[in-house]
Amino acid sequence: MANTVLVETSARHVHLTQADIEKLFGEGHTLTVKKMLSQPGQFACEERVDVVGPKNTIKNVSVLGPARKADQVEISLTDARTLGIAAPVRESGDIAGTPGVKLVGPCGEIEIPEGVIAAMRHIHLTPESAEQRGLKDKQIVKVKIDSPRSLVFDNVVVRVRADFADAMHIDTDESNAACAFGQVYGEIID
Numbered sequence: 001m002a003n004t005v006l007v008e009t010s011a012r013h014v015h016l017t018q019a020d021i022e023k024l025f026g027e028g029h030t031l032t033v034k035k036m037l038s039q040p041g042q043f044a045c046e047e048r049v050d051v052v053g054p055k056n057t058i059k060n061v062s063v064l065g066p067a068r069k070a071d072q073v074e075i076s077l078t079d080a081r082t083l084g085i086a087a088p089v090r091e092s093g094d095i096a097g098t099p100g101v102k103l104v105g106p107c108g109e110i111e112i113p114e115g116v117i118a119a120m121r122h123i124h125l126t127p128e129s130a131e132q133r134g135l136k137d138k139q140i141v142k143v144k145i146d147s148p149r150s151l152v153f154d155n156v157v158v159r160v161r162a163d164f165a166d167a168m169h170i171d172t173d174e175s176n177a178a179c180a181f182g183q184v185y186g187e188i189i190d
Contacts, residue, residue, distance in 0.1 A: 002132055005123055007145060007168045007184040008038060009175040012058065012075045014049055014103065018067040020112075024049060024105025031065040038167050039124060041066065051075070052102035052109075053083025073101055073116045076173040080118060090117040091157060119171060122157045123188070124164040133188065136160065143168060143186040147179040152189065 022029055025047055032046040045063040051073060058079060072095055080087035085099045100113040123141070130136065137160035144152045156168065168186055175181070 003188045004185045005125075005143070005166060005168045005188060006038075007143070007170060007180055007186045009172055009180065010074065010119065010169040011062070011172055012051075012073075012079050013044075013062045013064045014051070014074075015064055015068040015070075015072040016103075017069065017071055020071055020103075020110055021047075021063075021067055023108045023110050024103060026107040029107075031063065031067065033065065037064070038165050040163055040165055047105070050104040051083065052104060053085045055084025056082050057104075058083060070095060071103075071110075071112045071115045073103075073112070074119045074171075075116065076171045077118050078173050080116070083116075085116055087116045087118045089120050091120050091122065091159075092117070119169070120157055121153055121155070121168070121170045121174060122159050123166075123168045125158060125160050125166050126164055127160055127162055129166050130158065130160045135188070141188050142190040144189050145178045145180055145184060145186045147184070149177065149179040151178050153178075153186070 033043045034046045036043050043065050045065050047063040048060045051058045051061050095115045098114045099116045135158045139158040141156050142154050143156050
């Protein structure tokens with residue numbers, strides 16, 4: 001159906017600049033592909049880091065590639081409480097004024113001054129898919145998930161770009177709340 005979209009759970013992860021990849025993993029290091037992700041060109045890496053907050057550390061957090069223009073740490077709100085960080089809910093890339101954190105790798109550690117967010121739930125669509133659904137970039141919609149704990153996600157931002165693959169991303173807190181396990185589809189209802 002034109003109003004359904006694959007729903008994927010995006011677990012905690014870290015995006016790094018090339019300069020910080022080298023600080024954490026060694027001079028000249030490049031990220032090693034562990035598995036390709038649903039978004040074209042994006043991949044989970046063999047590399048992992050520890051995320052150190054004021055209260056606690058979350059060990060072995062996945063790094064996603066490729067290298068980015070800015071460091072970003074995407075966590076759930078439960079993770080934020082564990083770390084002792086007041087992570088705001090933001091769109092990916094909107095990191096101005098967000099909290100920082102320490103990242104520890106096998107060859108070094110860095111303090112990022114900002115970049116910790118709980119990612120706003122969002123739908124990736126190609127321009128063609130958006131047009132078929134009558135949706136536009138940055139539009140806010142609702143998505144209903146039917147499950148043993150069915151619910152409607154409000155404030156879902158639509159992101160439209162030619163290099164996207166159609167999928168909705170929610171974090172682990174949201175996935176657990178909706179019992180969104182395995183292959184799950186949501187209905188865009190508004």
